[in-house]
Amino acid sequence: MTKKQMALVGNPNSGKTSLFNELTGSNQSVGNWPGVTVEKKEGKLKKNTDIVLQDLPGIYSLSPYTPEEVVARDYLVEDNPSGMLNIVDASNLERNLYLTTQLLELGIPMILSLNMMDVVEKKGIRLNEEKLSYSLGVPVVKMSVARKEGLTDALVEIDKLFVYGRIPDFPLYDNRLEVALSEISELLPESIPIHQKRWYSIKLFERDQTVCSRNIMPDNVKKEIEDIISMTEEIIGDDSESIIINERYNYISQVVGLCCVKEMDYKLSMS
Ligand code: BGO
Numbered sequence: 001m002t003k004k005q006m007a008l009v010g011n012p013n014s015g016k017t018s019l020f021n022e023l024t025g026s027n028q029s030v031g032n033w034p035g036v037t038v039e040k041k042e043g044k045l046k047k048n049t050d051i052v053l054q055d056l057p058g059i060y061s062l063s064p065y066t067p068e069e070v071v072a073r074d075y076l077v078e079d080n081p082s083g084m085l086n087i088v089d090a091s092n093l094e095r096n097l098y099l100t101t102q103l104l105e106l107g108i109p110m111i112l113s114l115n116m117m118d119v120v121e122k123k124g125i126r127l128n129e130e131k132l133s134y135s136l137g138v139p140v141v142k143m144s145v146a147r148k149e150g151l152t153d154a155l156v157e158i159d160k161l162f163v164y165g166r167i168p169d170f171p172l173y174d175n176r177l178e179v180a181l182s183e184i185s186e187l188l189p190e191s192i193p194i195h196q197k198r199w200y201s202i203k204l205f206e207r208d209q210t211v212c213s214r215n216i217m218p219d220n221v222k223k224e225i226e227d228i229i230s231m232t233e234e235i236i237g238d239d240s241e242s243i244i245i246n247e248r249y250n251y252i253s254q255v256v257g258l259c260c261v262k263e264m265d266y267k268l269s270m271s
Pocket residue numbers: 010011012013014015016017018019058115116117118119143144145146147
C-alpha cells in the first residue's frame with residue numbers, strides 16, 4: 001500500500017523536532033537530501049503507520065537563499081505531499097505567521113499547530129484558535145509539546161485531512177497587487193497546475209531567481225510579465241520584493257489583531 005506523505009514544516013525553534021519525535025517515536029529514518037548536507041528525516045506516525053511524516057528543515061521563508069529553504073520548497077512544490085502540518089511558536093505568532101502566509105500559497109491542505117501554548121498562557125495572552133482558523137481557512141490545533149498537550153487533537157486533524165482535506169484559500173493583498181498577480185497568473189503556461197498558479201505568480205512577481213531561470217515561458221511572455229511588475233512597482237512606489245513582504249505583514253497584523261488579546265488589555269476594556 002502506498003504511504004501517505006505529510007510534511008512537517010515550521011520556523012527553527014518552533015518545537016518541530018520535539019513534535020516529530022512525539023508523533024513518530026522510533027519509526028524514523030535519517031539521511032541527507034540529495035546533493036546537500038541538509039539532514040533528511042522521515043518517520044511513520046506511531047498511531048497510523050500508513051502516514052509518513054516528512055520533517056522539513058526549519059526555515060523562516062520559502063525564498064531560494066539557503067540550502068534549507070531550497071530543500072523545503074522543492075519538496076513542497078515538486079513532491080506533492082498530501083498535506084502539511086505547519087507548526088508555529090504561538091508565543092511569537094506574528095513572526096511565525098510570515099512563513100505560514102507563504103505555505104498557504106502552495107495549494108496544499110494544511111493544519112496549523114499552535115505550539116508553546118504554555119508560554120502563551122504564562123505571557124497572559126488569549127489566543128482565539130477558532131477566529132484564527134476562520135481567518136486563515138485552515139484547521140488550528142493548540143498544543144504544548146513540552147507538556148504533551150494537544151497531540152491527540154493534531155492526530156485527529158491529520159486523519160481528517162486525508163479524508164476531507166481541502167486546498168486553503170490564499171491570503172488576498174492590496175488590490176493593485178492583486179490585479180498584477182492575476183494578470184501574471186493568466187500568462188502562466190498550462191503545464192503549471194491550477195493549485196500552484198498563485199505560488200508561481202508571486203514568485204515571478206518577486207523575480208525569484210530560481211523560478212525565473214527555469215525557462216517555463218517564451219521570451220515575449222517574460223517581457224510582458226516584467227512590464228506588469230515594473231508598472232506595479234511604479235504605481236505602489238516600492239520594489240516588487242518589498243511590496244510582497246509589506247503585504248504579508250499587513251495581512252498578518254490584521255489576523256493577529258483579530259485573534260489575539262493580551263489579558264491586561266482585556267481586563268482594561270472590561271473595567
Ligand atoms: C530546548 N513549550 C515549551 N515551553 N518549550 C517547548 C515546547 C513547548 O510546547 N515545544 C518545544 N519546546 P525543538 P525545532 C531547551 O531544547 O523541538 C522547546 O528547532 C534547551 N535545550 O524543548 O528543538 C524544546 O526543531 C535548554 O528546548 O525545535 C527546545 O523547531 C533549555 O523548544 C526548544 C530550554 O524545540 C526548541 C530548552 C538544551
